[in-house]
Amino acid sequence: MINLAIQSAESKESFAILKDGKVLSERFLEGRERTSDILGTEIEEELINQKLSAKDVELLTVVTGPGSFTGLKVGVAYAQGFSYGRNVPVVGITAFEVLARQVNADGTVISLIYARNLRAYCQIYNKVGETLTPTSEPQINSIESLLAKVPKDSTIVGSAVIEYKAELSKMGFKSFSSNNQILASTAGKIGFERQSEGVDAFEIKPFYIAEPGVTIKKDQK
Structure with a gap:
């Protein structure tokens, strides 16, 4: 199974391509403009490097947050679009769990x-x-x-x-810990273990946490 994992909760975004839970590659996008188009281009290039294409991806894993508001929107939106267009299930993993697993x-x-x-x-x-x-x-x-x-x-x-x-x-x-970066590769390994929990594209939402006494608007959830 080919699993594409996306981490956009931190400024140093990353994605990883895994096969049956084993990491084939991981790419970091620090300093790049945060858009779904740029993320998509990088992913397409890396799939080609691995002699794969989008149609080979059978599972998506995305880090849902908490973290950068803009980054999470970009990562989740890309995962939703990719999943919806190809009917690929998505597993959402929190940044907290990824870090603890490391x-x-x-x-x-x-x-x-x-x-x-x-x-x-x-x-x-x-x-x-x-x-x-x-x-x-x-x-x-x-x-x-x-x-x-x-x-x-x-x-x-x-x-x-x-x-x-x-x-x-x-x-x-x-x-x-000395491993304090949220890694897409770690998220991908967790996602592979939970592939049975994969959901429809638009059931995945960014995970935001409000300050005490602050309410997050519905369109920000």
Whole structure:
């Protein structure tokens, strides 16, 4: 099975092509203008490089968020168009789960995504092998509020590690992942495992998290 995985939650967008859960290639699009046309052109080129075409793709995996508002709209819109035109099922994976899956250690894993002003998007998991069990709801808040009651031996992963490592260290955390980028290849592996959960194109929506006290408009969901 050929699976096309798309990650546009971060400024360094990526996509990966996988066959039966094994990565054939992964391409990063940092610094490129965010449009579905450019993403589509890059994907078409890489499919050709792999001696494949769009008709060979049997599964789409897309990172639904949270993350860049514009980036998520582009990635999800592209996946919807590709899926609808070819009747290919889509599996949506959150950025939190992708990051947590990239951690090698078992135990409490904190997926922490940078959101400016010492704030972050966060979800906490218990990890055993490749099995992840959420132990918190997805949320956004100050890192102090988010992590006040979390065990200090937890492993933290995500872009907030890069931006807030000094502050997190002062809070008593010592275990930080070195793999803090949301990888399309990881999303693709998860998508392959969940291929039975693939849905119709327009059931996939960007996953946004509102600040406390803020309501997201329906057309932004």
